Amino acid sequence: LKDADSCFQVTYRLRAKDFAAARAVAHDICIEQTVEFPEDLIKDPFIRSEVFGRVEDLTEEAAETFMAVIRYDNRVAASELTQLLNVLFGNISIKQGIRVERLSLSPEVLSSFQGPGFGRDGLRALLRAEDRPLLGTALKPLGLPVVSLAGMAHEYALGGIDIIKDDHGLTDQPYCPFEERVEACSAAVARAGEQTGENPLYFANVTAPAHRVMERARFARDAGAGGLLVSAGLVGFDTMRLLADEFSLPILFHPALLGSYVTEPTQGISHFVLFGQMARLAGADASIFPSFGGRFSFSLQDCRGIVQGAGVDMGSIRPIFPVPAGGMTLENVPALLDFYGKNVIFLIGGNLHRHGDLTRTCRRFRDMVAGERASG
Amino acid sequence: LKDADSCFQVTYRLRAKDFAAARAVAHDICIEQTVEFPEDLIKDPFIRSEVFGRVEDLTEEAAETFMAVIRYDNRVAASELTQLLNVLFGNISIKQGIRVERLSLSPEVLSSFQGPGFGRDGLRALLRAEDRPLLGTALKPLGLPVVSLAGMAHEYALGGIDIIKDDHGLTDQPYCPFEERVEACSAAVARAGEQTGENPLYFANVTAPAHRVMERARFARDAGAGGLLVSAGLVGFDTMRLLADEFSLPILFHPALLGSYVTEPTQGISHFVLFGQMARLAGADASIFPSFGGRFSFSLQDCRGIVQGAGVDMGSIRPIFPVPAGGMTLENVPALLDFYGKNVIFLIGGNLHRHGDLTRTCRRFRDMVAGERASG
Numbered sequence: 001l002k003d004a005d006s007c008f009q010v011t012y013r014l015r016a017k018d019f020a021a022a023r024a025v026a027h028d029i030c031i032e033q034t035v036e037f038p039e040d041l042i043k044d045p046f047i048r049s050e051v052f053g054r055v056e057d058l059t060e061e062a063a064e065t066f067m068a069v070i071r072y073d074n075r076v077a078a079s080e081l082t083q084l085l086n087v088l089f090g091n092i093s094i095k096q097g098i099r100v101e102r103l104s105l106s107p108e109v110l111s112s113f114q115g116p117g118f119g120r121d122g123l124r125a126l127l128r129a130e131d132r133p134l135l136g137t138a139l140k141p142l143g144l145p146v147v148s149l150a151g152m153a154h155e156y157a158l159g160g161i162d163i164i165k166d167d168h169g170l171t172d173q174p175y176c177p178f179e180e181r182v183e184a185c186s187a188a189v190a191r192a193g194e195q196t197g198e199n200p201l202y203f204a205n206v207t208a209p210a211h212r213v214m215e216r217a218r219f220a221r222d223a224g225a226g227g228l229l230v231s232a233g234l235v236g237f238d239t240m241r242l243l244a245d246e247f248s249l250p251i252l253f254h255p256a257l258l259g260s261y262v263t264e265p266t267q268g269i270s271h272f273v274l275f276g277q278m279a280r281l282a283g284a285d286a287s288i289f290p291s292f293g294g295r296f297s298f299s300l301q302d303c304r305g306i307v308q309g310a311g312v313d314m315g316s317i318r319p320i321f322p323v324p325a326g327g328m329t330l331e332n333v334p335a336l337l338d339f340y341g342k343n344v345i346f347l348i349g350g351n352l353h354r355h356g357d358l359t360r361t362c363r364r365f366r367d368m369v370a371g372e373r374a375s376g
Numbered sequence: 377l378k379d380a381d382s383c384f385q386v387t388y389r390l391r392a393k394d395f396a397a398a399r400a401v402a403h404d405i406c407i408e409q410t411v412e413f414p415e416d417l418i419k420d421p422f423i424r425s426e427v428f429g430r431v432e433d434l435t436e437e438a439a440e441t442f443m444a445v446i447r448y449d450n451r452v453a454a455s456e457l458t459q460l461l462n463v464l465f466g467n468i469s470i471k472q473g474i475r476v477e478r479l480s481l482s483p484e485v486l487s488s489f490q491g492p493g494f495g496r497d498g499l500r501a502l503l504r505a506e507d508r509p510l511l512g513t514a515l516k517p518l519g520l521p522v523v524s525l526a527g528m529a530h531e532y533a534l535g536g537i538d539i540i541k542d543d544h545g546l547t548d549q550p551y552c553p554f555e556e557r558v559e560a561c562s563a564a565v566a567r568a569g570e571q572t573g574e575n576p577l578y579f580a581n582v583t584a585p586a587h588r589v590m591e592r593a594r595f596a597r598d599a600g601a602g603g604l605l606v607s608a609g610l611v612g613f614d615t616m617r618l619l620a621d622e623f624s625l626p627i628l629f630h631p632a633l634l635g636s637y638v639t640e641p642t643q644g645i646s647h648f649v650l651f652g653q654m655a656r657l658a659g660a661d662a663s664i665f666p667s668f669g670g671r672f673s674f675s676l677q678d679c680r681g682i683v684q685g686a687g688v689d690m691g692s693i694r695p696i697f698p699v700p701a702g703g704m705t706l707e708n709v710p711a712l713l714d715f716y717g718k719n720v721i722f723l724i725g726g727n728l729h730r731h732g733d734l735t736r737t738c739r740r741f742r743d744m745v746a747g748e749r750a751s752g
Contacts, residue, residue: 035517036543038726047519075550076518080585082610083547086632090544090607094635094666094702096673141411142452143423167412168466171459174451175427209456210618231466234458236612242586256462259469260636260644268636290470297472326470350414 007071009056009104010088014066015097015266019058022066025098026055029068032091034076051076067101079112081238081281089269100269103277110315113241116285118250119318120343123285126226126250127162128199133337133369135160136252136323136347137362139185140167146176150184152358157192157200159362163286163345164189165229166205168254178208179219186224201226203252206243207234217247225249230284233257237282244283252323253284262302271302276309280317286345290326293335298326300339307340321345330355333368383447385432385480386464390442391473391642395434398442402431405444405474408467410452427452443477455488457614457657465645476645479653486691489617492661494626495694496719499661502602502626503538504575509713509745511536512628512699512723513738515561516543522552526560528734533568533576535738539662539721540565541605542581544630554584555595562600577602579628582619583610593623601625606660609633613658620659628699629660638678647678652685656693662721666702669711674702676715683716697721706731709744 012029016022030053031039042048050073057069077084092098116122124130137156139149149170156164164185172178182204189202204220206213206228213235217228227250232240234257244251255275261268269278271289279287287310292300303324311319324336325347336346346369355361388405392398406429407415418424426449433445453460468474492498500506513532515525525546532540540561548554558580565578580596582589582604589611593604603626608616610633620627631651637644645654647665655663663686668676679700687695700712701723712722722745731737 034545035519036514036545036725037517038730041726041729042517044519047517051517051519076545078547078549080547080588082583082585082607083545086545086547086583086607086610090610090632092635093609093633094631094639094673096639138412141413141418141423141427143411143420143427169410169412169452169459169462171454171456171462173454207458207462209458210612210615231458231462233469234462234466234612234614236586236610236615238610239586239612239615255470256466257469259467259471260640263470263472263643264636264640267639297470349412350417353417354414 005106005108007073008077008106008109009069009071010100011102012068012070013061013099013101014068015064016066017064019060019066022068023055023058026058026068026070029070029092029098030054033087034072036091074106074108077109081113081241084109085237097266099265099267100273102270103273105314107315110317113281113317114245114283115280115317116251116283116320117244117248118285119320122318123250123321126199127201129162131342132371133340133342134162134321134345135366135369136163136165136345137161137352138165138167138347138349139170140349142167142169142173143175146181146184149176149181150188153185153202154188154192155358156362157189158196159359160196160198160366161200161362163201163203163227163252165203165252168205168207168229168231168256170205171208178216182220182225183223189226190224201250203227203229205229207231210235213239213243214246217243221247221249227252229254231256232282237278240284241282250285251283253279253282253287255289270305271298272305272309275306275322276312277314280310280314280320284320286321286323288323288325288347291324291328291336293332294326294328303339311343323347325349330365330368333365337369381482381484383449384453384482384485385445385447386476387478388444388446389437389475389477390444391440392442393440395436395442398444399431399434401474402434402444402446405446405468406430409463410448412467450482450484453485457489457617460485461613473642475641475643476649478646479649481690483691486693489657489693490621490659491656491690491693492627492659492696493620493624494661495696498694499626499697502575503577505538507718508747509716509718510538510697510721511742511745512539512541512721513537513728514541514543514723514725515546516725518543518545518549519551522557522560525552525557526564529561529578530564530568531734532738533565534572535735536572536574536742537576537738539577539579539603539628541579541628544581544583544605544607544632546581547584554592558596558601559599565602566600577626579603579605581605583607586611589615589619590622593619597623597625603628605630607632608658613654616660617658626661627659629655629658629663631665646681647674648681648685651682651698652688653690656686656690656696660696662697662699664699664701664723667700667704667712669708670702670704679715687719699723701725706741706744709741713745
């Protein structure tokens with residue numbers, strides 16, 4: 001019998017009319033995700049025992065809903081994140097009624113990945129913020145010239161925002177070219193830090209064409225950026241992993257283009273896995289998502305899944321920050337504090353511009369989440 | 377007023393309860409996909425006219441279903457495929473009821489991309505197959521040693537299969553390491569070509585970790601592989617584009633992990649765009665998908681969309697081959713011929729192994745699609 005450490009496990013939620021149908025789907029996954037070949041034509045005992053997936057558990061969770069735990073041999077994933085994702089959900093992403101719910105990776109698979117370079121503790125240490133929720137915001141709108149974005153970055157940082165990131169749509173447009181923007185914003189945020197005595201960080205968006213990603217990250221590091229913003233759905237999850245491995249900069253994961261995995265509860269990838277476990281395997285230190293209460297559609301339960309996935313034990317892979325975003329307002333900060341507690345980065349964007357003086361509004365936001373009284 | 381060439385257009389299918397609601401969604405897309413900032417706070421006339429998306433057309437297509445044509449300024453996409461995809465469907469992928477139906481790209485945006493290096497005509501010329509459907513198959517199952525895979529490749533090629541690809545799950549597993557496999561299979565297919573006088577091509581799977589993709593493609597080219605297999609959902613669409621630009625090898629696009637974009641008709645990306653227009657922008661010469669009649673769930677209409685997207689006029693971007701796959705059998709070849717005609721690559725895998733001698737079965741397949749009588 002196989003050693004448990006030689007395998008990793010994936011829990012799938014299956015929609016099926018009864019137990020027998022669910023068992024057939026689970027069995028089909030074992031074949032489709034490994035050999036992708038008619039099972040009856042494979043006689044080789046090595047392939048049958050060492051390559052086929054195997055159903056470890058199958059339980060009925062609700063009407064027409066089943067949870068299947070499937071075990072895959074470590075070697076099938078080849079110590080590659082790309083191939084691991086392929087095994088989890090490559091071909092079966094095309095079928096209806098299958099959702100990846102949870103990963104239980106073996107020590108061997110986990111040891112293939114360094115995970116987040118900083119994680120929660122590392123990012124808190126960088127920011128010198130030991131015991132409070134962190135704050136983030138975005139430089140936007142697209143179309144502003146660099147001087148305006150840098151000025152805005154300075155005001156945000158003076159107001160006590162910890163992380164000031166490029167909007168994920170700022171790449172290298174003619175109105176705000178990458179190099180000019182990153183130099184100006186890095187300098188503006190550093191200057192504010194000297195003024196406040198804090199250590200705010202500017203995160204440059206390095207989501208870019210494949211031959212430019214590493215080059216932009218090097219430029220950002222050398223220009224003094226404090227972190228990188230990466231849309232893993234646009235550049236590939238493993239490109240984010242490579243950035244984490246190659247640069248000593250924290251990484252913010254943006255979910256652009258990835259929404260289709262989570263919009264249907266009966267298909268795709270759970271919030272827990274996509275924003276938590278996958279983001280961590282791919283080196284993100286913090287994971288942005290549209291929180292309940294904003295202008296998108298994630299539910300309380302979806303958000304709870306993300307919080308859990310960001311923190312669940314994954315051996316050597318550090319826990320990371322959930323980053324609720326997507327239409328937060330100063331008004332709903334108290335409700336968000338209740339829900340998320342302190343291990344969170346609150347990302348608030350356009351709404352900061354609704355209250356007059358930007359630096360003063362940021363300071364109010366900071367005081368609210370730090371549990372201090374507003375100073376003015 | 378703006379010059380039409382300064383913009384590109386995207387058609388979205390919207391689910392909305394009435395016209396007013398659809399108009400609100402369309403307007404929201406114009407803001408969300410560009411400035412992502414409260415519209416009322418943006419006074420700058422440049423940003424309002426040059427950066428905001430604009431609804432060009434909105435029509436009711438069916439009950440609670442609307443088609444919105446939205447125009448974006450070329451500069452927003454920054455001549456980058458990653459940012460173009462972000463504009464098309466970045467944040468709104470997270471919302472329900474929005475589906476990308478069709479792209480109408482401006483000459484300027486199209487000129488940012490070289491597209492497929494070969495396309496239909498180029499691939500036919502390589503294969504010396506001017507006027508018939510092409511044939512493809514896959515090396516599998518995972519778990520076989522290299523010597524068996526190479527032997528199988530030889531038999532396939534002797535039987536007249538044009539394109540022999542790695543199964544998309546063969547990456548660099550210990551049972552069939554990449555370099556050893558690619559050398560042996562390239563040689564086996566070349567040897568068969570010398571025997572038959574044809575020019576079959578072996579496509580090596582270069583889906584790999586981000587720092588290995590280009591290295592594996594170089595190795596494959598130098599080892600004599602005739603093409604590359606790329607799972608763009610695993611490595612990122614722009615990595616496939618870079619491979620097409622950097623190597624003079626045809627590219628087969630595999631849809632692993634991308635299914636969630638097409639499983640729900642009211643959300644995601646149309647088959648026409650994903651397997652046709654996006655694949656072409658990203659340099660694929662041929663686009664694999666699970667055909668109707670196989671073991672997956674694409675409908676006749678879905679498949680028709682792919683055929684159309686693979687061939688629709690995109691200016692300088694070449695038309696490509698649709699590659700129906702996913703459980704084809706020799707028995708359903710006639711029905712597939714009727715539907716797909718000759719501008720197609722039929723991909724048949726495990727079923728070839730059901731009929732005794734492999735080379736002879738392949739020859740039967742070849743004769744069926746070439747409209748010739750079986751020779752033996």
